[in-house]
Amino acid sequence: MAISISQEAFDSMVRENMEDLGMDPDEALADAVEALTLQGADLSGIVKRVPGEATAAEVSPVVRVLDELKASLSASGGSEQDLDGLVSLLDELRNLCCSGEGSENAAIAVRNGVVEALVALCASARVEQERLLASALKSLSSVLRDVASTEKFRRSEGPRIVMDLLQGGSENSDLLDAGFSVVAAGSAGNEVVKESFMDLKVDELILRVMKDKSKSNVQSLYDAIRVLLKPDxxxxxxxxxxxxxxxxxxxxxxxxxxxxxxxxxxxxxxxxxxxxxxxxxxxxxxxxxxxxxxxxxxxxxxxxxxxxxxxxxxxxxxxxxxxxxxxxxxxxxxxxxxxxxxxxxxxxxxFSEDPAIIQEVMSMVTVLTLRSPENAARAMEEGYGTLAIQSMQRFPSSVQTQKQACLMIRNLVARNPENRIVLLNDGAEKLIRKAMALHRSCKDAASSALRDLGLDNYNA
Missing domain, CATH: 1.20.930 (Transcription Elongation Factor S-II; Chain A)
Structure with missing residues (x-):
């Protein structure tokens, strides 16, 4: 497990390198990063700066935006101009966390209190401020990326607040989409957050929204279902x-x-x-x-x-x-x-040139022919033995295609000895042995296929 370190501890180490060891600023910063990395410290979200030379906001744009957002929230009087300014800052924050450096920006924002700030904003905003709430929820979903962030979300009563917004804003598709994005992001990899949403009857809310045909294309709703039901x-x-x-x-x-x-x-x-x-x-x-x-x-x-x-x-x-x-x-x-x-x-x-589609089809046929000699015979008549051979010939470097072809061949021949001769005559043995030699992860599937083809030296 990575060692947790605060921004203050990191800054202190850089300062000690300069003051006690006489290093120049750049050397002190590089040494601190290297030493802490070797010690197994988690530096995600740490602003790598030389203390005193630049503020965190000057080094990191996400800290600057977050500072401006917190100041605007404190000073906001609720006017339309204030609302526009908040939405603009929220959109900028989300863009920074979704950019090429989004993962690092999100980690920095989480360390600097973004989760708590956004949850508090969602709790205090009026229901009719749908544009502000949608932007806040979208920004929140962009920073919920790991257990550290989702735990902060949970401890801030995020699940309850988001559910209240979804219940109250069920007529606004944009707000629903943003809200269910938070359900998905907040539940990912966190069993306790999933439980919180289920205790709040998110399943019943999802059913109610889905029954409204005008809201049926809220894609994040489907993502929320998938994440809530994933043991991750x-x-x-x-x-x-x-x-x-x-x-x-x-x-x-x-x-x-x-x-x-x-x-x-x-x-x-x-x-x-x-x-x-x-x-x-x-x-x-x-x-x-x-x-x-x-x-x-x-x-x-x-x-x-x-x-x-x-x-x-x-x-x-x-x-x-x-x-x-x-x-x-x-x-x-x-x-x-x-x-x-x-x-x-x-x-x-x-999709003859797309191994991903072909392996999905072979996977499906593997299931259909499992323990079913009748289905295996029919599959061979339709041409799936030929599909397996051609796929192995055409995509030798595709590990999953080779493995799935071996699995399908097993089910085509395991209870249908008449199919073995056909596949062996078509060159199945040579192709399977080649897959075994090229791809270590294919070994078990390949050796089992050779065994079910009736070959004695199936592990060779």
Whole structure:
């Protein structure tokens, strides 16, 4: 774990280098940075300056903006001119934290109290000041990037304040988008913040907003669902997000998401909506309920459309979600009955030079053929054995494509010995051994594929 260090301690070390060791300013600064880095100190957010020569605001533009923002908040009289000035400063702050040096700027801002200042602004602003609140929330989402910042957000009662704003500003799409961006950013990697939002019934709020068709394209709402349901906090042994996923499904969020995919979601938001629905589909019952509400038919139509429009992002997200739904045996049959094998093969022909799409399709077919000799036989008839061979030949440097081809080959031959001869005659052994030699991460998948092809020296 990195050692925490304050700005004051850093400045003191630079000063000691100059006063006690006689170093010149630049040497003293460089020595302090090097020494603390070797000691494992966390220098993110530290303004690297020579004390006395320049203020933090002069060295870092984000400190200057933050100082001006704090001063404006203290002096603001609530006039339109004051409001315009605050919004301008908030927008400048957000741009600095989203720029090429955004990560470092955000860390500096967090060390200098930006989270507390923005949460306080959101708490004190009037509900009708929607433009100010939206800018403040957007700025807040731009600085919530790690556990240190999200913990400050939590301790400042950020979740409650943001939920109050979302409840009160549910008629303003810009405010909703900014607010749900904070829900997503604040929950990322922080199990306690997720729990806080769930205790405040964010799932019910999300459902209510999604049922309003005019608000269905608030993309950050889908991002919030995905993050809330992702077990991404390494500090906890057992995450509660599986239970949250079931709660989302039980109150009807999955059903509303399917309807959104069918009728309302803009193409730019569709990948996020698919990711949100995928995060809810955590067990067989939920996967089957999504299918019963028409989810598979909708996704197959989206895949067809993505192929025709050459929309890579939509194609990948739909295939990924369909793979998750295919984990249910009942859904496997529905996908195949709806012409899934043929449609997926058409998709690969439209993206023949894109290994990312091809590996998503192979992943889906791997799931569909798992423990199903009938599906494996049908997949071979459709041409998926040829797809595996051609993909390995065409993309030798793509680790994931090679690995996924090996996994698909396993399922095509594991219970279908007649398929082994076909694939071996097409050169599968040589390609698999090449993948094993080139890519260490392919070793397990490759050796298992060779074994299921009936070869004795499968580890060689």
């Amino acid at each position: 906090d390494n500090r906890v042994v057992a995450s509660q997000v599986y239970g949250y996923s079931r709660r989302f499904a039980e109150i009807g969020v999955a059903e509303v998401l399917v309807n959104a995919l069918r009728e309302q979601v803009a193409p730019s938001s569709l990948p996020s909506a698919c990711a949100a629905l995928k995060s809810i589909a955590v067990n067989d019952e939920i996967c089957r309920s999504i299918s019963e509400n028409g989810g598979i038919d909708v996704l197959l139509q989206c895949i067809d459309g993505a192929g025709e429009q050459k929309n890579k992002a939509v194609a990948r997200s739909c295939c990924s979600l369909l793979s998750k739904l295919a984990a249910s045996d009942a859904n496997k049959s529905i996908i195949i009955q709806r012409g899934g094998f043929d449609r997926f093969l058409k998709l690969t022909s439209r």
